[in-house]
Amino acid sequence: MNPALQGLLTIAIGVGGCLSYFYFSNQLLDKVIFPAKGPNAGKNINRANLVRPWLFLLPAILALGLYLAYPVFETIRLSLTERETLPDGTTVYNFVGLANYTQMASEPKFWEAMRNNMMWLIVVPAMSTAFGLLAAQLTDRISWGNIAKSLIFMPMAISFVGAAVIWKLVYDARPPGTEQIGVLNAIYVWMTGNDPQQWLTVPIWNSFLLMIVLIWIQTGFAMVILSAALRGIPEETIEAAIVDGASPLQIFFKIKVPQIMGTIVVVWTTITLVVLKVFDIVFAMTNGQWETQVLANYMFDKLFRANDWGVGSASAIVIMLLVTPILVWNVRNARAEMR
Amino acid sequence: MDNIAGTKSSLTWAVHISVVVLVALWLFPTVGLFVSSFRTADQIATSGWWNALFPTEQSLTLRTAAPDEQVLVDGVYVIEGNLFAGEDLSDEIDMSAWGTSSRDVGAYAPGDTAELRDGERITVNANGDYRLESPVQMEGNRGQRVFVTAEVPPDFTLENYEQVLLSGNATDSMAKAFFNTLTVTIPATIIPIVVAAFAAYALAWMDFPGRALLIAIVVGLLVVPLQLALIPLLKLHLGIGIGKGYLGTWLAHTGFGLPLAVYLLRNYMVGLPRDIIENARVDGATEFQIFVKIILPLSFPALASFAIFQFLWTWNDLLVAKVFLIDATGQTTVMTNQIVELLGTRGGNWEILATAAFVSIAVPLLVFFAMQKYLVRGLLAGSVK
Numbered sequence: 001m002n003p004a005l006q007g008l009l010t011i012a013i014g015v016g017g018c019l020s021y022f023y024f025s026n027q028l029l030d031k032v033i034f035p036a037k038g039p040n041a042g043k044n045i046n047r048a049n050l051v052r053p054w055l056f057l058l059p060a061i062l063a064l065g066l067y068l069a070y071p072v073f074e075t076i077r078l079s080l081t082e083r084e085t086l087p088d089g090t091t092v093y094n095f096v097g098l099a100n101y102t103q104m105a106s107e108p109k110f111w112e113a114m115r116n117n118m119m120w121l122i123v124v125p126a127m128s129t130a131f132g133l134l135a136a137q138l139t140d141r142i143s144w145g146n147i148a149k150s151l152i153f154m155p156m157a158i159s160f161v162g163a164a165v166i167w168k169l170v171y172d173a174r175p176p177g178t179e180q181i182g183v184l185n186a187i188y189v190w191m192t193g194n195d196p197q198q199w200l201t202v203p204i205w206n207s208f209l210l211m212i213v214l215i216w217i218q219t220g221f222a223m224v225i226l227s228a229a230l231r232g233i234p235e236e237t238i239e240a241a242i243v244d245g246a247s248p249l250q251i252f253f254k255i256k257v258p259q260i261m262g263t264i265v266v267v268w269t270t271i272t273l274v275v276l277k278v279f280d281i282v283f284a285m286t287n288g289q290w291e292t293q294v295l296a297n298y299m300f301d302k303l304f305r306a307n308d309w310g311v312g313s314a315s316a317i318v319i320m321l322l323v324t325p326i327l328v329w330n331v332r333n334a335r336a337e338m339r
Numbered sequence: 340m341d342n343i344a345g346t347k348s349s350l351t352w353a354v355h356i357s358v359v360v361l362v363a364l365w366l367f368p369t370v371g372l373f374v375s376s377f378r379t380a381d382q383i384a385t386s387g388w389w390n391a392l393f394p395t396e397q398s399l400t401l402r403t404a405a406p407d408e409q410v411l412v413d414g415v416y417v418i419e420g421n422l423f424a425g426e427d428l429s430d431e432i433d434m435s436a437w438g439t440s441s442r443d444v445g446a447y448a449p450g451d452t453a454e455l456r457d458g459e460r461i462t463v464n465a466n467g468d469y470r471l472e473s474p475v476q477m478e479g480n481r482g483q484r485v486f487v488t489a490e491v492p493p494d495f496t497l498e499n500y501e502q503v504l505l506s507g508n509a510t511d512s513m514a515k516a517f518f519n520t521l522t523v524t525i526p527a528t529i530i531p532i533v534v535a536a537f538a539a540y541a542l543a544w545m546d547f548p549g550r551a552l553l554i555a556i557v558v559g560l561l562v563v564p565l566q567l568a569l570i571p572l573l574k575l576h577l578g579i580g581i582g583k584g585y586l587g588t589w590l591a592h593t594g595f596g597l598p599l600a601v602y603l604l605r606n607y608m609v610g611l612p613r614d615i616i617e618n619a620r621v622d623g624a625t626e627f628q629i630f631v632k633i634i635l636p637l638s639f640p641a642l643a644s645f646a647i648f649q650f651l652w653t654w655n656d657l658l659v660a661k662v663f664l665i666d667a668t669g670q671t672t673v674m675t676n677q678i679v680e681l682l683g684t685r686g687g688n689w690e691i692l693a694t695a696a697f698v699s700i701a702v703p704l705l706v707f708f709a710m711q712k713y714l715v716r717g718l719l720a721g722s723v724k
Contacts, residue, residue, distance in 0.1 A: 066575075283657070
């Protein structure tokens with residue numbers, strides 16, 4: 001069948017199925033199981049209202065459970081096993097304890113990925129937040145600020161792969177002596193007179209060049225959130241500072257920034273989450289060569305190139321462990337907010 | 340705050356300039372790709388795209404007409420014509436230098452006469468007219484090579500888009516991938532919205548034991564990395580016979596998108612006025628009616644926010660497609676994957692790469708600019724506070 005038709009059919013079945021599930025299950029509950037009439041009417045209404053939330057929640061709980069909660073535990077289990085295909089074609093998972101983890105720890109590529117991930121974790125959130133704050137503060141003060149904002153925000157809509165192509169063109173190198181078509185090399189050759197460099201193959205530099213791509217994408221996000229926060233600052237505090245003779249820089253750093261600290265932390269952690277999962281950029285631009293490996297790409301490598309599900313799962317668990325502090329922090333905040 | 344004494348100062352100009360610089364920096368890479376997608380391979384390879392907007396000095400290799408067109412005039416054999424005739428160039432070309440040897444392409448000025456071997460002489464004028472004379476009959480079947488340095492005006496082409504969209508060339512074609520991406524995206528955007536809306540309503544407006552715990556779980560699942568789910572779900576899909584394909588991809592995207600959907604929608608629905616819902620309840624509306632007739636229409640902004648997020652995320656996704664969709668036949672490739680393959684096979688062919696990338700970027704950009712309001716609103720509501 002044509003996939004497009006199949007897609008339409010899926011929408012129809014999916015949406016129709018969901019809606020009719022909700023409709024008929026509610027009907028069933030109200031009319032058949034606990035009808036709101038007869039001697040037990042009042043009692044039945046109460047009972048129906050006890051059950052109903054779960055009717056509404058059931059599809060979501062099933063999907064969340066199967067597609068997010070179950071995999072967490074299954075990945076933990078798989079990371080302790082080794083996949084083996086028996087001669088008769090069946091696949092078994094043998095318990096091997098922590099062997100996958102020790103194997104991973106003995107691989108230089110893993111430590112390279114860890115080291116790079118740590119660099120990404122420091123540089124990308126810091127730079128994105130800083131640029132975002134700068135852009136938010138500056139654009140809020142000018143008449144065409146909204147246009148400027150949407151242009152800086154635009155990379156958010158561009159896929160990581162698209163961004164990879166865009167920046168690969170920027171970093172492109174042509175042989176020495178010919179005209180450079182990558183901006184970076186054009187500027188480099190013009191400024192220093194040296195030969196052009198294949199920047200993506202020069203360790204350490206290349207990692208930073210990949211980070212720039214993500215910073216370019218995430219700055220818009222930081223700017224939008226921080227701009228809203230800056231507008232929420234009570235004007236009296238700023239007026240008071242002006243009356244007291246504070247300079248614009250003092251107002252920004254001593255009055256505004258402290259008041260939006262909570263939002264800055266939120267932006268920082270959100271970008272941190274993106275960084276931990278960054279895969280497409282590295283995959284498309286260097287594929288982890290020339291010492292640019294990161295955890296998510298390392299995992300993909302293990303999973304599909306080496307076909308080693310054990311070590312792949314173990315590296316996924318490492319990513320999960322790095323995310324866990326943020327998870328706990330978020331849940332605690334959300335609970336505190338609800339009270 | 341411009342009217343507060345002391346803030347309006349000479350700094351205003353500095354602010355304007357800083358913003359211009361910032362915007363230019365952010366726009367520059369994308370514009371580069373966009374401009375490149377309208378240039379031919381030769382143009383891209385010989386000059387930076389920033390030169391494409393201005394006339395450029397280019398070296399062209401041209402030929403005179405072949406010897407069989409020579410005529411005998413006053414005892415000399417002569418070939419006359421225009422070097423640019425037959426070339427696909429506009430008429431405004433202005434030659435600055437020319438030569439007959441690849442080692443010295445700028446040896447002569449327009450109007451000069453060059454001596455060739457066997458007593459042949461060639462004169463080339465600035466407009467490309469040439470006269471080649473020889474005392475003896477010229478032989479061979481190709482014309483004399485002439486290297487020309489000339490100012491070429493900006494020149495753009497739609498060829499790349501034809502090649503990428505219409506040619507049907509299997510490695511370059513984005514047309515199929517485009518429709519595949521669409522096929523992945525639309526169900527993967529709509530289904531989670533329906534599922535999440537009902538759950539969000541229950542979490543927002545129904546009282547039941549365990550509600551707070553469920554909300555906490557949703558907040559927790561919000562940050563669970565996708566990577567964790569890949570292996571178990573692939574194993575599951577292969578185990579229950581879905582295998583790799585659209586169905587599995589739709590399910591996966593639905594599952595991965597749900598936490599954000601539930602979270603966003605619940606936060607929005609909680610803020611709806613309590614009176615409306617209580618009044619409807621008193622009037623005897625069932626919960627299902629309240630949800631469909633009151634809550635859903637009122638929640639439109641939140642639904643739109645999430646729809647945009649999910650659309651952008653599924654359209655731009657590479658990882659989920661690679662794991663759950665793309666099989667060995669390559670029939671179900673999506674645009675992001677197609678571009679990655681092009682990076683591998685056609686790494687130097689920027690005209691194809693740039694065009695392919697721009698085709699895939701165009702739709703999200705349209706959605707982005709058309710519905711930015713909802714995207715911003717969603718971002719503000721969605722970042723866990």
